[in-house]
Amino acid sequence: MADKISTREAYGKALVELGKENKDVVVLDADLSKSTKTVNFSREFPERFFDMGIAEQNMMGTAAGLAAAGKIPFASTFAVFATGRTYDQVRNSIAYPALNVAVAASHAGITVGEDGASHQALEDIALMRVLPNMTVFVPADGPQTEAAVRAAVEINGPVYIRLGRPKIPVLYGDNFEFIPGKAVKAREGKDVTIIACGLMVSYALEAADQLEKEEGVSAAVLDMHTIKPLDAASIVEAARETGAVVTAEEHSIIGGLGSAVAETLGETLPVPMMRVGMPDLFGESGKPDELIENYGMSASNINAVVKEVLTRKK
């Protein structure tokens, strides 16, 4: 059994390390620091941590001002609030002036679980990737999260980092490369490519193993940790090499990774393609695993979709 750590936990640890290295790093939260894990930073560097209370719009605007004055702010809250509630602030105060604000949003996706649909951000990738200047990271495990957090400091301009609540397997060891905008080939394969992001990379790898064993299908897995700028070259290459593509994301099938891949392939190299993701529905309360299964995002669901897309492959 692989080690498990949630991406929010990894974020919290990475922030403390960054805080030690760079005194310009500041952190803002909106009364959720224990959940988003910015609490670690707040204990280590209280003078550089600002709890803005339950006032997310002001938090984003304040982060913009800090960045305009040369600081490197990380602003955290749940993804549903970080993108929905503060959309205009992120758009007009952060993205338009291209300020160095990292919006690090936890509890994204349906695996928020029991809190229900009001707290399950399933549209945040769509909302963020449509903003000019914005970089969008959806890390697949703990180590990749740490790398993404570090990359956010280096990137000139705003960055959205999508983080999750549940503990998920560690996929990458000590030696791995994280290049923003460059997808990672997480598994080789020749019949089909599953392009996934976030915790769905783990499910995609599980599905690929099942397909190999049970069906003799060889599925490649491409970890698309950066949704924007999108690694179009790797997508086209995958389509050319395997002739079929399935996308997998813990996000609405509208507007997220699946849409981004479809846009790319539609304009370059159309191949049989299907999307795994949240149907056009709000979620509900439940255990994360139950919800993933019920709404069609589990490894076995990916498996079934892969088989279907393969029937369309010439």
Place this chain on the structure above:
Amino acid sequence: MDRELIANLEEKAKKIRRHIVRMIGEAGSGHPGGSLSSADIVTALYFNEMRIDPQFPQWPGRDRFVLSKGHAAPLLYAALAERGYFPADDLMTLRKMGSPLQGHPAMQKLQGVEMSTGSLGQGLSAANGMALAGKLNNMDYHVYVLLGDGEIQEGQVWEAAMAASHYKLDNVTVFLDHNKLQIDGFTRKVMSPEPLEEKWTSFGWNVQVIDGHNIEQILRALKQSYAGNGKPNIIIAETVKGKGVSFMEGEVDWHGSAPKPDQVEKALQELA
């Protein structure tokens, strides 16, 4: 107070008003009413109060001005041009394709603009961030903000008001342009933000009320706002929308419409 200084600032304010009228007339659209109502305040800031250097617009120790009511962009542009950030001739490119003088201020396009604004209610939050950074860096710069009285209907303003007080941002001074009109009519009738003094006082701010067209009162209020008592400062400036142009004064229809050439001429004569 120095009579000559005040006379000079009054003259400068008049010149800025002339720019505003000309620019908006040339652009064929824009917001004269709220630009003219705040002209004396912004003139006092840019030509007496603020420590800024147009040769080094990004100097880290500079004072900052955030035009939260971004639709008064012509006023900001006129002040920046007069202060030497760019040639005054460029003012005539306002709102035209390719111009750095966007309809609402864009910090990536024009040096001297400290924050992109236009979507109302966001400027004070950004100013607070700048003020927090100043405190963290042990820099003594001051952050000035211009809010509209209709703008404070936005909830974010009150989130920011709470935060400025909570974090003891006495390096923030807000001017509230109390011109009493917004697009749909009298602010009191549309959605009353009153009582202003009581609201800001209860949010933990130092509050002053002045005549926003009296340079001497503006300068005196600014002096008082450097008390450094751990509280942010707000100067409620009683103003007249469209101030300085008789046919625009107190007329809501001049919130967001441009004067025609003959109206520009008439306005310029009044502002001569």
